[in-house]
Amino acid sequence: MLKGKKVGLRARHEDDIPIxxxxxxxxxxxxxxAEGAPWRPITPGxxxxxxxxxxxxxxxxxxxxxxLEGGTLVGxxxxxxxxxxxxxxxxGLGLLPSTRGKGYGTDVVATLCHYGFVVRGLQxxxxxxxxxxHAMLRSxxxxxxxxxxxxRSSAWVLGEFLDQVLLGLLAQEWKPDSQG
Ligand SMILES: CC(C)(COP(=O)(O)OP(=O)(O)OC[C@H]1O[C@@H](n2cnc3c(N)ncnc32)[C@H](O)[C@@H]1OP(=O)(O)O)[C@@H](O)C(=O)NCCC(=O)NCCS
Numbered sequence: 001m002l003k004g005k006k007v008g009l010r011a012r013h014e015d016d017i018p019i020x021x022x023x024x025x026x027x028x029x030x031x032x033x034a035e036g037a038p039w040r041p042i043t044p045g046x047x048x049x050x051x052x053x054x055x056x057x058x059x060x061x062x063x064x065x066x067x068l069e070g071g072t073l074v075g076x077x078x079x080x081x082x083x084x085x086x087x088x089x090x091x092g093l094g095l096l097p098s099t100r101g102k103g104y105g106t107d108v109v110a111t112l113c114h115y116g117f118v119v120r121g122l123q124x125x126x127x128x129x130x131x132x133x134h135a136m137l138r139s140x141x142x143x144x145x146x147x148x149x150x151x152r153s154s155a156w157v158l159g160e161f162l163d164q165v166l167l168g169l170l171a172q173e174w175k176p177d178s179q180g
Contacts, residue, residue, distance in 0.1 A: 004111035009063035012053045074099040088124040105139040131163040145169045
C-alpha cells in the first residue's frame, strides 16, 4: 500500500465495489461532472472498468483510497493515460461524499505524485478539472500543480458547456511533503 499522511492507496477489493457503485457512480450529478461521458447506470455484477480492475492494463493504475487509521474505504484514485515515451500521465480521483473536505483529496494528490514521479519515474503529471471545482483546484495547487490553460466550453455537463482547467506539475518542480 502507498501511504500518505492521512490516506492509503491500495488495490481494489471485492468489498469496495458495491460501496463505490452506490455512493459514487450511481450519483448522476457526481458522475456527470467527473466522467468524460454521459452518465449511465452500472449494472450490479458488470465488469465496468471503474469498478473492476484489469491488472494487465498498461496505461491505467486504479487504486482504492482508505483512511490510514482504521482502513475505511473513502474513494478511488488513479493514474491514467500513462505514456512511457513522453513519461507523462494524468491524475484522477473521486471521494465518497461523506469523506470530502477533510484534507483527504490533497493527500491523495500528494500520494499519486509520489507514485508517478518516484515509483514510475515520470516527468510530467496533468490534471483536468471543471473550472468551478474549487476543492480539486486547491488540492492540486497545494501540491505544486500550476494552471496551464483553460479549455473553454470543453465539457458538456447536465445541460450546459463548462470550462475545464488544465494543470501540470513537472518532476523537478515537485516538492514532496510541501502541500503549501
Ligand atoms: C475534489 C476532491 C477530490 C477534493 O478532495 P477533498 O478531500 O474534498 O479536498 P480537501 O479537503 O483536501 O480540500 C482541498 C482544499 O479545497 C478546499 N475545499 C474543500 N471543499 C471545498 C468546496 N466545496 N468549495 C471550495 N473549497 C473547498 C479546502 O478548504 C482545501 O483548501 P485549503 O487547503 O486552502 O484549506 C473531492 O471533493 C471529490 O472527490 N469531489 C468529487 C469528485 C471530483 O470532483 N473529482 C475530481 C475530478 S477531476
